[in-house]
Amino acid sequence: MGESQVKRPGAEGREDPVDGGPLRVAVLGAGQLGRALLTGLTGSNGGPRIELAASTRQPCDQGPGVRGISLEEDPRANNHLASWADIVVLAVKPTQTMPLVEDIADDVRPGSAVVTLAIGVTASAIQSALPPDVDAVRAMPNLAVEMRRAVTGLSPGPGAREEGIRRVRELFGLLGAVVEVPDERLDVLSMVSGAGPAYVCFLIEEFTAAARCLGFEDETARTLVDETFHGTMALLDAPGRTASSLLSEIASEGSATERAIATLAQSTIAEHTEQAMQAAVSRATELGASISRGRPPAR
Numbered sequence: 001m002g003e004s005q006v007k008r009p010g011a012e013g014r015e016d017p018v019d020g021g022p023l024r025v026a027v028l029g030a031g032q033l034g035r036a037l038l039t040g041l042t043g044s045n046g047g048p049r050i051e052l053a054a055s056t057r058q059p060c061d062q063g064p065g066v067r068g069i070s071l072e073e074d075p076r077a078n079n080h081l082a083s084w085a086d087i088v089v090l091a092v093k094p095t096q097t098m099p100l101v102e103d104i105a106d107d108v109r110p111g112s113a114v115v116t117l118a119i120g121v122t123a124s125a126i127q128s129a130l131p132p133d134v135d136a137v138r139a140m141p142n143l144a145v146e147m148r149r150a151v152t153g154l155s156p157g158p159g160a161r162e163e164g165i166r167r168v169r170e171l172f173g174l175l176g177a178v179v180e181v182p183d184e185r186l187d188v189l190s191m192v193s194g195a196g197p198a199y200v201c202f203l204i205e206e207f208t209a210a211a212r213c214l215g216f217e218d219e220t221a222r223t224l225v226d227e228t229f230h231g232t233m234a235l236l237d238a239p240g241r242t243a244s245s246l247l248s249e250i251a252s253e254g255s256a257t258e259r260a261i262a263t264l265a266q267s268t269i270a271e272h273t274e275q276a277m278q279a280a281v282s283r284a285t286e287l288g289a290s291i292s293r294g295r296p297p298a299r
C-alpha cells in the first residue's frame, strides 16, 4: 500500500468527532464479541455521541441504534462501512482478520483507526497492511463489554498517532477499564482477562457442584453460588477494598471459614490456575504462528 492511495472515499467533508460530530463506529463481524460490544456501546452514557453500524455474513437484526448490513445483501458491505467509520473494529475470527484488512485497506478513511480484536494477530501486522495515515490499534476486551464492566488490553501499532489511540482508548473506556501493554504482552493478557469470564464460569460450576454434594437441590445450589459471586464483586467495588483485605476480614483466626481457606490453599488450585493460563498462552502462540504462516491452525 503506497502513499499514492491516500485520497480515498469519504475523506472529504467529514465533520471531525472531536469538534462535536458523532463518532462513527463500524463493527465488522458481529458475532459473539462484536454483538456484546454493540450492546455495551448502545447503552453507554457520556463520552462522544456515537453512531453504530455492523456487518455480518448473513442478514441479522442488530437491534435498535445499530445499522446492520450483511454481505449477502451487499458483498461490499465491509468496504462501505470502512469508508464511513472513524473507528473500524475487526471482530472476525483470527484467521479471517488479515484477509479482511487487505480487503478494506483501500477504503479506510485517512485519519481513522482500525482496531483488531483477534488473538494471535499483531498490531504491527495490521498496521503494515494499512495506509500510513490510518492508525492500527489492537484491543483485547472480554465479553463483559456487554455490561460495560469489561477490562480491555490495548496496544497501538508502531505508527499509530496519539489522536487515534486516544479515540480508541476513550471508546473502550466507555465499556470498562483499559490497560495499555506492549503488543507482545497482549496474547498473554488475553489469557488472563480476555478468557477470564470462562475461568470464572468454571469456578462457579465447581462451587455449585460442591454445594450439590453437600445436599442442596440444583436450583438452590445455583442461587447460593451465583448470588455469592455477585455479592462478593459488589463488596469489592468499595473504594480501597481488595480481595486480600476482604479475605482477611472474613476468614478470621480460628473460624470455620479460615479452615476452608486453609484447605483450598493446600490444594493445587493456585498451581493449576497458572498452568491453565500457560496452556492457553501456548495455544494462542500456536494460533498466531499458523496465522502468520498463512495455514489453518491445527486443532
Ligand SMILES: NC(=O)c1ccc[n+]([C@@H]2O[C@H](COP(=O)([O-])OP(=O)(O)OC[C@H]3O[C@@H](n4cnc5c(N)ncnc54)[C@H](OP(=O)(O)O)[C@@H]3O)[C@@H](O)[C@H]2O)c1
Pocket: 028, 029, 030, 031, 032, 033, 034, 055, 056, 057, 058, 071, 078, 090, 091, 092, 093, 094, 096, 100, 117, 118, 119, 140, 141, 142, 143, 190, 194, 195
Ligand atoms: N469471544 C471472546 O470472548 C473474545 C475475547 C477476546 C478476543 N476475541 C477475539 O474476537 C474475535 C471475534 O471472536 P468471536 O468469539 O466474536 O467470534 P465469532 O462469534 O465467530 O464472530 C465472528 C463473526 O464474524 C462473521 N464474519 C466472518 N467473516 C466476515 C466478514 N468477512 N464480514 C463480516 N462478518 C464476518 C462471522 O460470521 P459466520 O459465523 O457466518 O462466519 C461471525 O458472526 C476473534 O478474533 C477472537 O480472537 C474474542
